[in-house]
Each structure stands twice: as structure tokens, then as C-alpha cells.
Amino acid sequence: MKLIHKDIEKDNAGQVTLMPEEAEDMWHTYNLLQVGDSLRASTIRKVQTESTTGSVGSSRVRTTLTICVETIDFDTQACQLRVKGTNIEENQYVKMGAYHTIDLAHIEKAADALAIDTLLISDKLFRHQDVPTRSRYVRLVDSVRDNGGNVRIFSSLHVSGEQLTQLSGVAAILRFPIADLSEPEDDSSDDD
Numbered sequence: 001m002k003l004i005h006k007d008i009e010k011d012n013a014g015q016v017t018l019m020p021e022e023a024e025d026m027w028h029t030y031n032l033l034q035v036g037d038s039l040r041a042s043t044i045r046k047v048q049t050e051s052t053t054g055s056v057g058s059s060r061v062r063t064t065l066t067i068c069v070e071t072i073d074f075d076t077q078a079c080q081l082r083v084k085g086t087n088i089e090e091n092q093y094v095k096m097g098a099y100h101t102i103d104l105a106h107i108e109k110a111a112d113a114l115a116i117d118t119l120l121i122s123d124k125l126f127r128h129q130d131v132p133t134r135s136r137y138v139r140l141v142d143s144v145r146d147n148g149g150n151v152r153i154f155s156s157l158h159v160s161g162e163q164l165t166q167l168s169g170v171a172a173i174l175r176f177p178i179a180d181l182s183e184p185e186d187d188s189s190d191d192d
Contacts, residue, residue, distance in 0.1 A: 001018055001019070001025040001028055001029075002018065002019040002132060003016065003017075003018060004017040004018065004019055005017035016032075019130070019132070019133075026074065026081040027074065029081055030072060030074040030081050033069060033072050033083065034069070034072075035069055035070060035071070035072070036068065036069060037068075037069045038066055038067070038068055038069070038088060039066070039067055039069055039083055039085070039102065040064060040065070040066040040089075041064070041065065041102045042062060042063070042064050042168075043062070043063065043064070043065055043100065043102050044060050044061070044062055044063075044168060045060070045061055045062075045063050045065070045093050045094060045100065046058055046059070046060050047059060047060075047061055047093045060166075061093055061166065062166050062168060063091060063092075063093050063094065064091075065087055065089070065091070065094060065100055065102070066087065066088050066089040067083070067084075067085035067086060067087055067088065067100055067102065068085045068086050068088050069083055069084075069085045070084055070085040070086065071083070071084045071085070082101055082102070083101070083102045084099065084100070084101040084102075085099070085100070086098065086099055086100075087099075087100055107119070107140065107170050107171070107172050108140065109178070110172055110174060110178055111140055111143050111144055111147075111172075113178055114147050114175075115172075115174045115175050115176055115178050116144050116147075116149045116172045116173070116174060116175070117149055117150065117172075117173050117174060117175040118149060118150045118151075118152060118172065118173040119140070119141065119144045119149060119150070119151045119152070119170070119171075119172050120152050120154060120164060120170065120171045120172065120173070121137065121140075121141065121151065121152070121153055121154065121164075121169065121170045121171075122153075122154050122156050122161050122164045122165045122169035122170070123153050123154065123155055123156055123161065124156040124161075124165055124169055125137040125169045125170065126138070126153075137170070140170070
């Protein structure tokens with residue numbers, strides 16, 4: 001785990017910015033988080049849009065949310081952390097008080113289970129400014145190839161690569177289904 005920023009007061013209040021570098025880092029994050037904490041993370045959110053003709057469509061968008069933590073679940077087998085809470089900073093996609101679950105990178109869990117048949121990855125991830133992030137995706141590609149999977153690299157200069165980048169820059173076609181890989185979303189707000 002990489003400590004990017006730390007600002008802790010004498011009464012132990014404050015904030016830290018962390019960058020997980022490996023799956024085990026989720027365990028450390030789990031031990032640091034408490035109910036009532038604020039958590040800011042990049043996540044994918046399903047949003048509904050209404051066109052001028054009145055038709056309604058939905059799409060997934062990458063956004064950064066800050067939630068007030070209500071529940072924390074840790075899957076010890078997959079080293080996966082799931083944090084649920086209400087949004088405390090409104091943005092263009094999510095209103096204040098709306099619930100969201102932040103599920104902490106799915107693809108690595110599938111790779112560990114040898115479930116990836118085809119890995120779809122944006123070339124932007126190989127040009128990331130943070131060297132450990134670049135190394136993480138190189139290791140992911142090597143792991144998929146070593147286990148008999150295919151890897152398809154998408155150019156961020158092409159429409160398909162742009163779309164993949166909006167969905168975190170990495171996706172996979174699985175050989176078999178894995179339980180709990182989907183992101184459950186509860187769009188209800190406090191006044192429901």
C-alpha cells in the first residue's frame with residue numbers, strides 16, 4: 001500500500017490518501033475503515049438519462065463519489081472490500097443521500113480464479129503515470145496469458161478504447177460465472 005497523503009490531528013481525526021498496490025492491501029484498508037468514516041473512491045455508477053423525445057436510457061459512467069460509510073464487508077478469499085453508504089458530495093450523476101456500494105479494480109478476483117477467457121484492456125493503463133499501477137496491469141496481462149487466456153489491447157484513440165476507458169479501462173469475458181462479481185446498486189435515498 002502506498003501512502004500518498006496524510007493529515008492526522010492530535011485527536012486522531014484527519015484524512016489519508018492511499019493507493020492499493022496488491023490484493024492484500026484491501027485487508028489493511030478494511031482494518032482502517034470504520035462506520036461513519038468518509039470514503040472517496042472512483043467507481044462505476046448506472047445512471048438513467050431522458051432524451052428530448054422522452055425516451056429513457058441507462059448507461060454506466062465512471063465517477064468519483066464520497067460516501068459516509070454504513071457497512072463494511074471483506075471477502076477473505078478474494079481480498080475484496082465492499083463499502084456501502086450514502087453519498088455526501090453531490091455530483092452530476094448522484095444526488096446527496098443516495099446509496100451506493102463501492103466494490104474494490106473485480107477483474108483481479110476473476111484472474112485469481114483462472115476465470116478469464118479474454119481480457120479487454122485499454123492501452124492508457126500501460127501509460128499510467130504511477131509506475132506501480134502500470135506494473136499491476138502488466139502483471140494482470142501476464143497472469144491471464146500464462147493461464148491460457150487471450151488479451152485484447154484497445155487503443156484509447158479509438159471509440160472502443162474510449163468506451164472501455166470509461167468503464168475503468170479493463171474488462172473481461174469469463175470462462176465461467178463467478179459469484180458476487182456484479183456491483184449491486186441501491187439507488188434509494190434517505191427520504192424513501
